[in-house]
Amino acid sequence: MPDVYRALGDSTRRGILSMLKHGNKTQKELVKAFDISQPAIKKHLNILLEEKIISESWDGKYRIYSLNPEVLQIAYNEVHQYIGELLDNQLVSLKNYVEKGEFQDELD
């Protein structure tokens, strides 16, 4: 189960994903686009690979990276549903609170 929060929890990684959405990129292109070293970029790529958000392949001496849309879709659904549920019910209980002034009281 890929951890989307881990994958998206860093702005460099989000930047990488935003670049990849415009088409596959070589590692060299990604390194050039950010102000950090090649090994640092590779570590971010490794995290995205671990979480299965991207794939890598070879093209001669170039490493090619691409998004995995299916996994992204699953991640999207997961986050969407989790936060969505939190929000819906919270609006209901906010409404209850305002209307009835009640809150949970199961102390001891």
Next chain:
Amino acid sequence: MPDVYRALGDSTRRGILSMLKHGNKTQKELVKAFDISQPAIKKHLNILLEEKIISESWDGKYRIYSLNPEVLQIAYNEVHQYIGELLDNQLVSLKNYVEKGEFQDELD
């Protein structure tokens, strides 16, 4: 700018939020619900507070925690839009790839 990825990036914190969606809770109730120590729970609560996802107040000797639906809504919009954009364009470029076999080639 609250970091929603940090806030939601831990399953205990997501569990806490899920409890709070059913109504405000005391710290004691939250501690009882998880299998970790009171200080550990308090640390999670502090992170959620730092990211403004929840609020705390006093009720006698009890600490009361509640969701901040407005901040959650902003978080939701942010994540929703970011991943949504990634997905849309990726579907387009996937389509291009399948149809034309092309991928980015701006080496050197």
Next chain:
DNA sequence: AATACATATAACTAATTGGTTATATGTGAA
């Protein structure tokens, strides 16, 4: 005033993260 108990905080540990520099490896071109 003394006790009980909810909460806060301090000090510690182990693992992870985000970065670095230095160096090794592998492929393509001269």
Next chain:
DNA sequence: TTCACATATAACCAATTAGTTATATGTATT
């Protein structure tokens, strides 16, 4: 085959995280 260069990996550092135990603080109750 040698050189250039894209990538991989190792060793290191500082900060953060997720937990622990021990202890202090503050409020309520007796």
